[in-house]
Amino acid sequence: KVDRILVVDALSFYSLLFGPQATPAMAKPQAELMRTQTIAMADAQFAAGQDQTMAMMVKTESARAAPKDWSLKSDRKVIAQAMYDAMLEDARPLLPAIKAKATMNRPASMLDGMYSSAYAGLAGAKLVRIDGGFHFIQLDQPERFAKEVETFLK
Numbered sequence: 001k002v003d004r005i006l007v008v009d010a011l012s013f014y015s016l017l018f019g020p021q022a023t024p025a026m027a028k029p030q031a032e033l034m035r036t037q038t039i040a041m042a043d044a045q046f047a048a049g050q051d052q053t054m055a056m057m058v059k060t061e062s063a064r065a066a067p068k069d070w071s072l073k074s075d076r077k078v079i080a081q082a083m084y085d086a087m088l089e090d091a092r093p094l095l096p097a098i099k100a101k102a103t104m105n106r107p108a109s110m111l112d113g114m115y116s117s118a119y120a121g122l123a124g125a126k127l128v129r130i131d132g133g134f135h136f137i138q139l140d141q142p143e144r145f146a147k148e149v150e151t152f153l154k
Contacts, residue, residue: 004101006152009135011118013090020114024088031087038080047072057135067136095121102126105148107133107140 011017015027041049050071054064071079102122106115108131119125128148133140 002100004152005098005103006149007102007104009106009137010104011114012092012095012122013118014086015088015090016114016118017111020117024090027087031084034087035080035084038083039077041076046076059132059134059140063136063139067139092118092121095119096123098122103128103148103152105130105137105145107131107135107137 013022015022015024015031018027018030038046047068050068051064053071054068058064058067101124102119103126104115104119105128108129112129115127119127130137130141130144130148132144138145
């Protein structure tokens, strides 16, 4: 009953970031290590790590505080488990069964080819590149992102 899908900077298999031949089995040891380390970190260590993470995810320095604050207020066990799950869930085999129109908004990056191949199994997928931002394109390019959402909703 879903007739359209909007994806904002997400791959159909997150662990492709570690290599184009990645599989859930290959990613599992790293996913387990990241989950364990994230849960075990001292609060100050986690906060410092979030500064580094936000510098990679939000290009606009003034916009980094909000997502960092969200992460610091979140349950760290939930964050760790969500990252673990994302690293192991490979949705690529499911893509051919999806009949809804799909639009993927994503930032400009060296990963252009990865997005195309990650969604190759999704017939009619529309990849929309939004320049000038990192992962949180809605924070880095709010006007352009809003325009793309409005286009999607029409």
